[in-house]
Amino acid sequence: MIQDSLINATSLISPDISSEKLPLATPLKLGIMASGNGSNFEVVAQAIEAGKLNAEIPVLIYNNPDAKAATRAANRGVKAVLLNHRDYKNRKELDRKIVQTLRQYDVDLVIMAGWMRLVTQVLIDAFPNKIINIHPSLLPSFKGVRAVEQALEARVKITGCTVHFLSLEMDSGPILMQAAVPVLSDDTAETLHARIQVQEHRILPLGIALAAQTHL
Numbered sequence: 001m002i003q004d005s006l007i008n009a010t011s012l013i014s015p016d017i018s019s020e021k022l023p024l025a026t027p028l029k030l031g032i033m034a035s036g037n038g039s040n041f042e043v044v045a046q047a048i049e050a051g052k053l054n055a056e057i058p059v060l061i062y063n064n065p066d067a068k069a070a071t072r073a074a075n076r077g078v079k080a081v082l083l084n085h086r087d088y089k090n091r092k093e094l095d096r097k098i099v100q101t102l103r104q105y106d107v108d109l110v111i112m113a114g115w116m117r118l119v120t121q122v123l124i125d126a127f128p129n130k131i132i133n134i135h136p137s138l139l140p141s142f143k144g145v146r147a148v149e150q151a152l153e154a155r156v157k158i159t160g161c162t163v164h165f166l167s168l169e170m171d172s173g174p175i176l177m178q179a180a181v182p183v184l185s186d187d188t189a190e191t192l193h194a195r196i197q198v199q200e201h202r203i204l205p206l207g208i209a210l211a212a213q214t215h216l
Helices: 002-008 039-049 068-075 091-104 121-126 147-154 189-215
Strands: 028-034 055-062 079-082 109-112 131-135 158-165 175-182
Touching (some): 039 055, 055 068, 091 121, 175 189
Parallel strands (some): 028 055
16 A cells, blocks of 8 residues: 555655746757657657747757667657767767757757767857756766666665756756655666656756756
């Protein structure tokens, strides 16, 4: 019974702000960066389509040729640009090309929605306080890869996800919004990640609107 109530419980989101309280008078141009499935790209696009986020997505940048994010973008008529990190000598060279592409599409905010590459100061300096990341933990806990597995290994009772501004240090920078998710006694990495991802999809559009309202 206790476990059932935890599964069905509404996760705590802070700050508790709805999209109606974050109106944006001017449409945002979002440049989204993704490496894999692209579910966070999809949820941002859906929020725009539903009128919950006053924005448009002129470009998606992806670094893996097989990334499903590119297919999602194509299905929505969004330009998808492949910048395969294997084609560049180092991270700075890749970031210079990313900056060039984002500037070509005149984006206001850069959204790292499952971008699985470390970035350099080249990208951060080009878009100061305008790069947003989402991470599957309650930062500053469990930075880096395997954040869900780290939470299980630490036997914490609560984990979650974080939308934050990007800084050079991995998974750091000012926090915009967080959602807490209970860890159940029989959780696996797959089941816990699935529940965290539900909350990622709730807070990412809100975090984008909050960032735009407070920093643009």
